[in-house]
Amino acid sequence: MELTKGLGRAFAGSLLFALPLLMTMEFWQLAHSVERYRLALLVVAAVLLVIGLSRAFGAGPGGVGVGGYLADAGVAVLAAVVAATVVLGALGVVDPLMDWRAAVSVVAIETLPAAVGASYARSQLGQGSRRPRMSGYGHEVFLMAAGAVVFAANIAPTQEIVLLAAEAGAVNIVLLAVLSLLLMHGFVYSLGFGGQERSTDGFVRSFLTLTVVGYVAALAISAYLLWTFGRFDGTGFAMVVNETVVLALPASIGAAAARLIL
Known part of the structure:
Protein backbone atom coordinates (compact mmCIF):
# COMPACT_ATOMS: atom_id res chain seq x y z
CA MET A 1 0.00 0.00 0.00
CA GLU A 2 2.78 2.43 0.95
CA LEU A 3 4.63 1.64 -2.30
CA THR A 4 1.47 2.39 -4.29
CA LYS A 5 1.01 5.68 -2.47
CA GLY A 6 4.65 6.54 -3.08
CA LEU A 7 4.27 5.86 -6.78
CA GLY A 8 1.12 7.97 -6.84
CA ARG A 9 2.91 10.86 -5.16
CA ALA A 10 5.79 10.56 -7.62
CA PHE A 11 3.37 10.60 -10.56
CA ALA A 12 1.57 13.65 -9.16
CA GLY A 13 4.86 15.41 -8.47
CA SER A 14 5.97 14.81 -12.05
CA LEU A 15 2.84 16.50 -13.34
CA LEU A 16 3.16 19.35 -10.85
CA PHE A 17 6.65 20.24 -12.04
CA ALA A 18 6.48 19.28 -15.71
CA LEU A 19 2.91 19.87 -16.92
CA PRO A 20 3.67 23.33 -18.37
CA LEU A 21 6.48 21.80 -20.42
CA LEU A 22 4.37 18.83 -21.44
CA MET A 23 1.96 21.29 -23.06
CA THR A 24 4.62 23.50 -24.69
CA MET A 25 5.03 23.11 -28.45
CA GLU A 26 8.62 24.37 -28.44
CA PHE A 27 9.61 21.43 -26.28
CA TRP A 28 8.02 18.95 -28.66
CA GLN A 29 9.86 20.49 -31.60
CA LEU A 30 13.19 20.61 -29.79
CA ALA A 31 12.95 16.91 -29.03
CA HIS A 32 13.22 16.17 -32.74
CA SER A 33 16.07 18.59 -33.43
CA VAL A 34 18.36 18.21 -30.42
CA GLU A 35 21.40 16.08 -31.17
CA ARG A 36 21.12 12.65 -29.62
CA TYR A 37 24.32 12.89 -27.55
CA ARG A 38 23.06 16.12 -25.96
CA LEU A 39 19.74 14.47 -25.20
CA ALA A 40 21.53 11.48 -23.68
CA LEU A 41 23.65 13.77 -21.50
CA LEU A 42 20.49 15.53 -20.33
CA VAL A 43 18.94 12.24 -19.27
CA VAL A 44 22.13 11.24 -17.43
CA ALA A 45 22.18 14.62 -15.69
CA ALA A 46 18.54 14.16 -14.66
CA VAL A 47 19.26 10.72 -13.19
CA LEU A 48 22.30 11.97 -11.26
CA LEU A 49 20.35 14.94 -9.91
CA VAL A 50 17.52 12.72 -8.74
CA ILE A 51 19.98 10.34 -7.06
CA GLY A 52 21.44 13.35 -5.26
CA LEU A 53 17.97 14.46 -4.15
CA SER A 54 17.16 10.96 -2.93
CA ARG A 55 20.39 10.88 -0.94
CA ALA A 56 19.65 14.29 0.55
CA PHE A 57 16.04 13.65 1.50
CA GLY A 58 15.12 10.02 1.09
CA ALA A 59 11.52 8.77 1.25
CA GLY A 60 11.09 6.70 4.37
CA PRO A 61 12.80 3.36 5.04
CA GLY A 62 13.60 2.83 1.36
CA GLY A 63 15.61 6.03 1.34
CA VAL A 64 18.34 4.76 3.69
CA GLY A 65 21.62 3.44 2.31
CA VAL A 66 23.03 3.45 -1.19
CA GLY A 67 20.58 0.82 -2.40
CA GLY A 68 17.69 2.82 -0.97
CA TYR A 69 18.83 6.03 -2.64
CA LEU A 70 19.13 4.29 -5.99
CA ALA A 71 15.73 2.63 -5.54
CA ASP A 72 14.10 5.96 -4.70
CA ALA A 73 15.74 7.59 -7.71
CA GLY A 74 14.65 4.73 -9.96
CA VAL A 75 11.04 5.05 -8.83
CA ALA A 76 11.14 8.82 -9.40
CA VAL A 77 12.56 8.47 -12.92
CA LEU A 78 10.09 5.69 -13.77
CA ALA A 79 7.17 7.78 -12.54
CA ALA A 80 8.44 10.75 -14.57
CA VAL A 81 8.64 8.68 -17.75
CA VAL A 82 5.18 7.19 -17.21
CA ALA A 83 3.63 10.58 -16.43
CA ALA A 84 5.18 12.20 -19.50
CA THR A 85 4.15 9.31 -21.74
CA VAL A 86 0.57 9.25 -20.46
CA VAL A 87 0.03 13.01 -20.78
CA LEU A 88 1.75 13.35 -24.14
CA GLY A 89 -0.11 10.33 -25.44
CA ALA A 90 -3.44 11.69 -24.21
CA LEU A 91 -2.70 15.01 -25.91
CA GLY A 92 -1.86 13.21 -29.15
CA VAL A 93 1.70 14.56 -29.18
CA VAL A 94 3.29 11.10 -29.23
CA ASP A 95 2.16 7.66 -30.28
CA PRO A 96 4.60 5.08 -28.89
CA LEU A 97 2.98 2.31 -30.90
CA MET A 98 3.30 4.07 -34.27
CA ASP A 99 6.58 5.97 -33.84
CA TRP A 100 8.46 4.87 -30.74
CA ARG A 101 11.67 6.69 -31.69
CA ALA A 102 9.94 10.05 -31.75
CA ALA A 103 8.11 9.19 -28.53
CA VAL A 104 11.38 8.35 -26.78
CA SER A 105 12.92 11.66 -27.85
CA VAL A 106 10.00 13.76 -26.63
CA VAL A 107 9.67 11.87 -23.34
CA ALA A 108 13.43 12.01 -22.73
CA ILE A 109 13.56 15.78 -23.05
CA GLU A 110 10.76 16.07 -20.48
CA THR A 111 12.48 13.77 -17.99
CA LEU A 112 14.54 16.35 -16.09
CA PRO A 113 11.79 18.51 -14.53
CA ALA A 114 9.38 15.57 -14.24
CA ALA A 115 11.90 13.42 -12.37
CA VAL A 116 12.82 16.25 -10.01
CA GLY A 117 9.12 16.76 -9.27
CA ALA A 118 8.64 13.06 -8.64
CA SER A 119 11.59 12.92 -6.26
CA TYR A 120 10.41 15.99 -4.35
CA ALA A 121 6.87 14.67 -4.01
CA ARG A 122 8.01 11.23 -2.80
CA SER A 123 10.36 12.59 -0.19
CA GLN A 124 8.76 15.81 1.03
CA LEU A 125 5.00 15.68 0.47
CA GLY A 126 4.05 12.33 1.91
CA GLN A 127 2.86 11.58 5.44
CA GLY A 128 5.82 10.56 7.53
CA SER A 129 8.35 11.53 4.90
CA ARG A 130 11.82 12.18 6.23
CA ARG A 131 13.03 15.74 6.54
CA PRO A 132 16.56 16.48 5.34
CA ARG A 133 19.30 14.82 7.35
CA MET A 134 22.14 16.36 5.40
CA SER A 135 23.47 19.79 6.24
CA GLY A 136 26.48 21.93 5.59
CA TYR A 137 27.81 24.17 2.87
CA GLY A 138 27.84 21.54 0.13
CA HIS A 139 24.24 20.67 0.87
CA GLU A 140 23.22 24.34 0.57
CA VAL A 141 24.94 24.66 -2.80
CA PHE A 142 23.34 21.44 -4.04
CA LEU A 143 19.88 22.69 -3.05
CA MET A 144 20.47 25.92 -4.95
CA THR A 158 11.32 29.03 -25.17
CA GLN A 159 12.13 31.44 -27.96
CA GLU A 160 11.62 34.38 -25.62
CA ILE A 161 15.05 33.82 -24.07
CA VAL A 162 16.69 34.31 -27.45
CA LEU A 163 14.57 37.35 -28.27
CA LEU A 164 15.22 39.03 -24.92
CA ALA A 165 18.93 38.32 -25.16
CA ALA A 166 19.11 39.73 -28.69
CA GLU A 167 17.43 42.98 -27.64
CA ALA A 168 19.38 43.44 -24.40
CA GLY A 169 22.31 45.82 -24.33
CA ALA A 170 25.37 45.59 -22.12
CA VAL A 171 23.77 47.81 -19.49
CA ASN A 172 20.66 45.62 -19.40
CA ILE A 173 22.76 42.51 -18.90
CA VAL A 174 24.71 44.06 -16.02
CA LEU A 175 21.46 45.24 -14.41
CA LEU A 176 19.95 41.76 -14.79
CA ALA A 177 22.94 40.19 -13.06
CA VAL A 178 22.77 42.69 -10.21
CA LEU A 179 19.00 42.25 -9.91
CA SER A 180 19.39 38.46 -9.78
CA LEU A 181 21.93 38.70 -6.96
CA LEU A 182 19.82 41.15 -4.96
CA LEU A 183 16.69 39.04 -5.36
CA MET A 184 18.50 35.87 -4.35
CA HIS A 185 19.87 37.43 -1.19
CA GLY A 186 16.66 39.22 -0.34
CA PHE A 187 14.53 36.11 -0.76
CA VAL A 188 16.64 34.12 1.68
CA TYR A 189 17.62 36.70 4.28
CA SER A 190 15.41 39.78 4.19
CA LEU A 191 11.78 39.30 3.17
CA GLY A 192 10.46 37.21 6.04
CA PHE A 193 9.46 34.12 4.05
CA GLY A 194 8.98 30.84 5.88
CA GLY A 195 12.36 29.14 6.14
CA GLN A 196 14.21 32.45 6.08
CA GLU A 197 17.81 32.12 7.24
CA ARG A 198 19.82 34.34 9.52
CA SER A 199 23.06 35.78 8.20
CA THR A 200 25.13 34.71 11.21
CA ASP A 201 28.46 35.28 9.45
CA GLY A 202 27.65 38.82 8.37
CA PHE A 203 26.33 40.22 5.12
CA VAL A 204 29.57 40.15 3.13
CA ARG A 205 30.48 36.56 3.99
CA SER A 206 27.01 35.13 3.39
CA PHE A 207 26.66 37.15 0.19
CA LEU A 208 29.97 35.95 -1.23
CA THR A 209 29.91 32.33 -0.06
CA LEU A 210 26.23 31.53 -0.70
CA THR A 211 24.48 34.13 -2.83
CA VAL A 212 27.31 34.66 -5.32
CA VAL A 213 28.16 30.96 -5.44
CA GLY A 214 24.47 30.15 -5.96
CA TYR A 215 24.30 32.66 -8.78
CA VAL A 216 27.36 31.14 -10.42
CA ALA A 217 25.63 27.75 -10.20
CA ALA A 218 22.52 29.28 -11.79
CA LEU A 219 24.66 30.69 -14.60
CA ALA A 220 26.36 27.33 -15.21
CA ILE A 221 23.06 25.44 -15.25
CA SER A 222 21.49 28.03 -17.53
CA ALA A 223 24.39 27.79 -19.95
CA TYR A 224 24.25 23.99 -19.96
CA LEU A 225 20.52 23.87 -20.67
CA LEU A 226 20.77 26.48 -23.42
CA TRP A 227 23.64 24.55 -25.00
CA THR A 228 21.64 21.31 -24.77
CA PHE A 229 18.71 22.87 -26.60
CA GLY A 230 20.97 24.32 -29.30
CA ARG A 231 20.44 27.95 -28.35
CA PHE A 232 24.17 28.70 -28.65
CA ASP A 233 24.57 27.15 -32.10
CA GLY A 234 25.77 29.71 -34.63
CA THR A 235 25.89 32.57 -32.12
CA GLY A 236 28.77 34.72 -30.94
CA PHE A 237 30.22 35.01 -27.46
CA ALA A 238 28.23 38.14 -26.60
CA MET A 239 24.95 36.40 -27.44
CA VAL A 240 25.96 33.38 -25.37
CA VAL A 241 26.57 35.63 -22.37
CA ASN A 242 23.31 37.52 -22.90
CA GLU A 243 21.20 34.37 -23.14
CA THR A 244 22.85 32.87 -20.08
CA VAL A 245 22.32 35.97 -17.92
CA VAL A 246 18.70 36.30 -19.06
CA LEU A 247 17.91 32.68 -18.16
CA ALA A 248 19.89 32.98 -14.92
CA LEU A 249 17.28 35.43 -13.59
CA PRO A 250 14.56 32.77 -13.11
CA ALA A 251 17.23 30.17 -12.32
CA SER A 252 18.54 32.30 -9.46
CA ILE A 253 15.02 32.73 -8.08
CA GLY A 254 14.65 28.96 -8.18
CA ALA A 255 17.95 28.58 -6.34
CA ALA A 256 16.82 30.97 -3.60
CA ALA A 257 13.40 29.32 -3.34
CA ALA A 258 15.00 25.90 -2.91
CA ARG A 259 16.94 27.11 0.12
CA LEU A 260 13.72 28.40 1.68
CA ILE A 261 11.52 25.42 0.87
CA LEU A 262 13.94 22.52 1.21
Missing part, protein backbone atom coordinates in the same frame (compact mmCIF):
# COMPACT_ATOMS: atom_id res chain seq x y z
CA ALA A 145 21.59 24.00 -8.03
CA ALA A 146 18.50 21.77 -7.88
CA GLY A 147 16.19 24.77 -7.57
CA ALA A 148 17.91 26.50 -10.45
CA VAL A 149 17.43 23.43 -12.64
CA VAL A 150 13.67 23.32 -12.04
CA PHE A 151 13.07 26.98 -12.87
CA ALA A 152 15.53 27.17 -15.77
CA ALA A 153 14.35 23.95 -17.41
CA ASN A 154 10.84 25.35 -17.74
CA ILE A 155 12.03 28.44 -19.60
CA ALA A 156 15.21 27.47 -21.46
CA PRO A 157 13.41 25.93 -24.48
